[in-house]
Every structure is written in C-alpha cells, then in structure tokens.
Amino acid sequence: MIRRFLYNFMQGRNGFDDLTRFVWILTIVFLVLSFLPGLFGFVCTLIVFALIVYTWWRVCSRNVYKRSQENARYLARTASLRTKLRDFRIRFSMRKEYKFFTCPTCHTRLRVPRGKGKLQITCSKCGNRFSGKT
Ligand SMILES: [Zn+2]
Known part of the structure; x- marks a missing residue:
C-alpha cells in the first residue's frame, strides 16, 4: 500500500541521484556543525533546513531533464576528484x-x-627508468 503510493508518487519525478547524495553529505556535515554554540551554530541550522528543502525539491522535481543535466554537470566537475578518491582508496x-x-x-x-x-x-x-625504495 505504502509502496504502491510511493511508486505512484515517484512516477515522472527525479528521485535520488549523485548530486542529491552529495547534498546529503553536506547536510550531515552542517548538521554536526549546527551543534556548535552561538551564531555559527544557528547559521548552520538554517543551512541544514535549506539543504533538506533543496534535496526534497530535487527528489520530487518533475523536470527530470533539467535535474539530470545538473547531475551531469556535477559529475563532470567532480570527475577528477572522484577518480583521485577512488585511486586513493x-x-x-x-x-x-x-x-x-x-x-x-x-x-x-x-x-x-x-x-x-x-x-x-x-x-x-x-620505458623510463628511475630508482625507488620499496
Ligand atoms: Zn612513464
């Protein structure tokens, strides 16, 4: 019942993609920072709310074409960084x-x-030769 509702609801909508996942990680970072006292913590709380709204707006967006273009741009911009991370792992x-x-x-x-x-x-x-300590 809930599954069917969710399925119908998500029809024709963007859903989760790589950019959404990245925004989620940002949200968690700001969520942790929001526990800090003072104005900084408060600003981080506002950012957390803004990011949650942005995430849901992206997930529920019906303009799948535009969202997938944003996602592709994000992937293109972070390609070298993601390769380095994978390499490092x-x-x-x-x-x-x-x-x-x-x-x-x-x-x-x-x-x-x-x-x-x-x-x-x-x-x-x-074919270049060089010496190294193993
Ligand atoms: Zn070489």
Missing part, C-alpha cells in the same frame, strides 16, 4: 603489499611489491 587497501610510484616522465602510476629494497623501476608505459 585502492592504494590504501593495497598499502601493505605494494608501494606506488609515479613515473616522473609520463606520470603513470606504477605498483611495486614492498620490501625489495632499492629498486630500479622501469615505467611500463614509456
């Missing part, structure tokens, strides 16, 4: 087994097993 998860180097010539990321001492590293992409 991967490197962090393998940090015990591998050491990562960046080729000084072509900036390709190279993965070398740890604990091999000082090594002569050859870039797999451009």
